Amino acid sequence: MESAALGGQQQMPRFESGAIVAECLGSWWVKAYVERRKAQVQVWRSMALKSLRLLFALLVGLTLLFTLSTELTYRVGVHGILNQTLNKSLFVWPGHKALISGSQGLAVNFNQTLLSYAAIQIGEAEERQQIGHLLDASSASYDAMERRYGGRGRSITYRSDRDLDLRSDLRGRGSSRNRIPVQLLHPRYANYWPVFRRALRSWVQNKRFEPTVMAELIDLVKVPLDEHYMKVSLAEQQRSGNPLDSRISYRPDQQAFPLNQAGQRRGYRSCAVVGNSGILLQKPHGPLIDSHDMVIRLNNARTAGFQNNVGSKTTLAFVNSNILHSCSRRAGCFCHPYGETVPIIMYICQAVHFMDYALCNASHKVPLLITDARFDSLCARIVKYYSLKNFVETTGKHPEEWSSAHEGSMFHYSSGMQAVMLALGICEKVSIFGFGKSGQAKHHYHTNQKFELKLHDYEAEYQFYADLVNGSQYIPFLSEAGIKLPPVQIYF
Known part of the structure; x- marks a missing residue:
């Protein structure tokens, strides 16, 4: 067990x-x-x-x-x-x-x-809205300021929050590009505001696409210039003791303004558009430039010291409104590097620059013209067409991608391009000088600037000039409107 x-x-x-x-x-x-x-x-x-x-x-x-x-x-x-x-x-x-x-x-x-x-105008709606605010601020708000502060010549100071709000209203809303500088709201400028509003409203009303404006450029530009130079000639004759026949009329009639075979007012027989490229210093084109009836220079580029290359004669100064804005700060709004008898024509970069126009036009004794807004729109479309064409050809990308590569709403034609367009409308033969670039040349012959502005497409504009020189049968927007262009020659 x-x-x-x-x-x-x-x-x-x-x-x-x-x-x-x-x-x-x-x-x-x-x-x-x-x-x-x-x-x-x-x-x-x-x-x-x-x-x-x-x-x-x-x-x-x-x-x-x-x-x-x-x-x-x-x-x-x-x-x-x-x-x-x-x-x-x-x-x-x-x-x-x-x-x-x-x-x-x-x-x-x-x-x-x-x-x-x-034809797509980027930022057009925003621009018109800003101009509307600008017009409102320059009228109703300024009247309110006058009622509050009163008295001409009185300096304006802002002490309270309410004063700061008033100043904000007076300057307008939106982009700073179209705000009224507060110093212009001083009562001493009161007499200029009606001129400012009238000029701005007229310009905005014409802001549309109308390529037939090319046929109106002789009346819009050449007639005022001819009237001015005829008066200058008469004054010189009177000072020399040999006055002209008093029967000569200064109205735009056949005696003062010759007509062509079609019964239309004739353009200038020959025009030279002188750009500011440094390539001008490579050739002695001065005498050839001065031989033209009309010599158009850009943005007050000086000629002193460069006469052998750029000439010395000037009959029309073509500027952008930034140039006049700088001139308006000078005594008497002096803006005549080519002489006090040389007229000025400018295109508007910012709507607020119409105040500079109002200030300077009151003191200038020569015509101070503003390019027609229809003409501005036409130039913008032509340059954008060539820019799109160049962009699509060189990159192979869709045209919709063009805006991101060209500053979008900031893209703009150059002063030189619009001056050439002006010459096409008022001249029977056009010569172009100082347009182009070279690795050995400065961007501007009279400055040390070496780089181009990104908001311009110079390559596109050069293609436009090449088509003009080659007598191309097709120029966008002009050919569709039946606009005939004069022969063009470019000198390098």
């Missing part, structure tokens, strides 16, 4: 040991199975990642290949349009397929696209 009991007690440990062994074996098997499954999962995951990477690389490669091929096709298409060697069916731009039979049809389609995008 005892033996049996002892035997039973000895067998129990063997049974427990066997269970433990089995349990250990089972645990080891489970762990081994789990580790094996983990290893398999890692292998499958690695294979899947490699497959995905390969697939991704393949997709990227195909995308790049498709993009490059499409871009190449597009660029070939654009060059084909320009060189008239286009295949019958091409992409007009990436993502927009236009199957048009014949190169002429596609060229027309491409041109219409450029015309449409050139």
